Amino acid sequence: MDQTIATIPWLLATAVAIRNETATVKTFTFDVPDWPGHLAGQHVDLRLTAEDGYVAQRSYSIASASGTGSHIDLTIDLVADGEVSEFLHNELRIGDRIELRGPIGGYFTWSPRQDNGLLLLAGGSGIVPLMSILRTRALVKSERLARLLYSSRSADRIIYREGLEALAALPNGVILTHTVTRGAPPGWKGERSRIGRVMLTRREFTPAGHPDVFVCGPAAFVETVAGHLAAMGHPEDKVRTERFGPTGE
């Protein structure tokens, strides 16, 4: 194998913007001067270091569109008593610097050069890398079909709600379905239960046309949804999954 591939170095990233997505989710924009660019779906490893050298390191998906600009967005859910997410939510200020390395991941990725149509399924913060795919797809004005089925606990926990609606409203925009699992607000037009076979069929998440399928979210979510998709006849090598480690609901 090519031994000339360079190390993925740790880079200093400066927080340049922080915005609220929901009551427990924020998007952090970092300026990373030497950022080499990334594909949609990839992630970074982020490292925090205390005065005495104590280190905490976690992985976060990149939310911004594929590209080579020096700004990347990370969207991070506040996990109760979480070491890194709590620090980022409660302590990090604009102008602060953290270390990150990336882009990482060569399988849960999507490039518009191989657009076979897309079926995207997200649970909770699992929407983040799929948002990068959708933003990339919109940038290149893809004309292939794309569907997103996005499961949230409740309507007020939907991340990127307006951004997703704007993407859906574009010509050839993503066909968007929300489902909420713990009670829908009055007038709710989306689905109202956990994702199952019947819902997947009703929303046309079928293997017809050999689309690429991306599933991301808490481990239990991915496990169930990928199982349904396999049973519906989606070939294993067409279903890419990313499990967000021990952040299970």
Next chain:
Amino acid sequence: MHVTRGFKGKRRTDATDRARLPPGQYLTPEFPVLTAGPTIHTPLDRWKLALQNGGSLVATWTWAEFEALPQTDLQTDIHCVTQWSKFDTRWRGVTIDDIFRAADLAVPPTGYLMAHCDGGYTTNLLVSDLIDGRAMIATHYDGLPLLPSHGGPARLLLPHLYFWKSAKWVRRLAFRDKDDPGFWESRGYHLRGDPWREQRYHGDP
């Protein structure tokens, strides 16, 4: 190394435990599932393990034959490249030493091996990382048959390397002349993956 303003850390682990954690890892009380695609379910009557050298078959075992090989219990720490580690996990299975012995292989024919799994997953391994009690094919976790989501009916277990090397749903071990990259290794991950040297990605020392 850059000190992060205001970061103190939760330090849930004491000094003894921290010494057991490779660099950049944190201790999780859970056992997360990480796989590139859907979970594979293989019925035991269709399961077979094969040992291969080049084009030729060295040995195969049905499930019943494999279960009849000497069983070894192992308690060990495991380390995933996505930064979690878990201490004192309990496994049961057949060591690679016993598998080679059962195949009458006194000396492994090459220094490299590719593990092939149901679902198409592969990972490349050094034979030296598999022998001398360093690795097994595990069929039980915590006293119970290994669940499909955790690699059941049988997975490789090489706890001294990052956990992607401990391939789920393993079915075939094939000796090779050189260390060709497997699934993750050809997608940016390190060829060997020693957590103590933090060999996560391509180009790491």
